[in-house]
Amino acid sequence: MVCRRRTARYDSIARFYDWMLYPLEKRRIEPLRRLYVPQAEGLILDLAAGTGNNIRFYRPGASVVLVDTSRGMLDIALKKARELDRQPSMRFVQAALENMPFADDFFDTVVSIDVFCSVDNPLESILEVRRVLKPGGVILFVEHMLTGNLRKDLVLKTLNLLTVPTVGSSMTRRTGDLILSAGLEVIENEEVGGSFRFIRCTKPDVQRLKKDFSESKLPFETRSSPASDNSVIISRRGLRGEISETKDNQMRNSCNQAERS
Numbered sequence: 001m002v003c004r005r006r007t008a009r010y011d012s013i014a015r016f017y018d019w020m021l022y023p024l025e026k027r028r029i030e031p032l033r034r035l036y037v038p039q040a041e042g043l044i045l046d047l048a049a050g051t052g053n054n055i056r057f058y059r060p061g062a063s064v065v066l067v068d069t070s071r072g073m074l075d076i077a078l079k080k081a082r083e084l085d086r087q088p089s090m091r092f093v094q095a096a097l098e099n100m101p102f103a104d105d106f107f108d109t110v111v112s113i114d115v116f117c118s119v120d121n122p123l124e125s126i127l128e129v130r131r132v133l134k135p136g137g138v139i140l141f142v143e144h145m146l147t148g149n150l151r152k153d154l155v156l157k158t159l160n161l162l163t164v165p166t167v168g169s170s171m172t173r174r175t176g177d178l179i180l181s182a183g184l185e186v187i188e189n190e191e192v193g194g195s196f197r198f199i200r201c202t203k204p205d206v207q208r209l210k211k212d213f214s215e216s217k218l219p220f221e222t223r224s225s226p227a228s229d230n231s232v233i234i235s236r237r238g239l240r241g242e243i244s245e246t247k248d249n250q251m252r253n254s255c256n257q258a259e260r261s
């Protein structure tokens with residue numbers, strides 16, 4: 001399922017990876033790590049953690065599981081964690097994103113920085129991420145992708161000729177669409193420089209939605225329309241809005257009237 005060739009490539013470039021990406025890392029990615037990584041809370045999954053460039057930006061004592069398919073990349077991440085004395089609250093797991101050895105609904109936060117450009121099976125991987133994330137848990141994506149701007153995308157397609165054979169990274173993924181296809185709820189989505197976007201998502205909490213539904217705590221305001229007793233206007237309110245007793249009764253009455261007539 002996972003491309004062994006890709007894993008072998010990362011194993012073989014692991015020692016040079018930080019050096020090869022140094023200009024991009026310093027100019028573009030590091031400021032984004034500094035901004036978003038400290039926002040991770042609870043039990044954290046660092047997705048395709050690579051050489052562990054997020055490690056020093058987690059809050060002190062943060063519990064983090066770093067997963068990557070390349071042993072070479074993880075060895076460097078482990079060395080960094082030791083040097084920064086962050087190892088005690090961190091675990092390093094060699095596994096493929098497509099098939100992670102974690103229970104369902106396990107993590108509070110997933111950090112995904114510069115990941116979906118490299119995975120062979122993006123849809124399988126994101127569905128696995130969704131599986132291991134707790135309902136209501138958060139995913140912090142900092143990913144580069146196609147922009148929808150003709151000129152910029154032409155540059156990205158040209159860059160692909162260099163990045164795919166060297167660091168195995170595609171510049172032309174549609175990660176925004178992928179996130180929506182996986183049924184994740186986007187809370188924040190902004191361009192953060194170049195073709196990078198920051199996307200904060202959550203996994204919808206189906207149990208909570210069911211409970212709210214059964215208790216009539218719907219995100220809608222329902223009331224009888226003055227135009228007709230049988231019609232109902234539904235308008236969006238706050239996410240945890242409640243239907244007041246009177247309005248609930250009005251609606252029931254108008255339904256009863258409709259049934260009788």
Ligand SMILES: C[S@@+](CC[C@H](N)C(=O)[O-])C[C@H]1O[C@@H](n2cnc3c(N)ncnc32)[C@H](O)[C@@H]1O
Pocket residue numbers: 002006007010047048049050051052053054067068069070073095096097098112113114115118119120121169
């Ligand atoms: C571009 S590097 C980014 C590393 C890290 N996220 C960072 O921000 O520096 C991509 C990483 O994804 C890992 N990777 C690629 N495909 C993977 C897969 N299917 N499962 C797990 N890791 C994978 C590679 O081994 C590599 O370490």
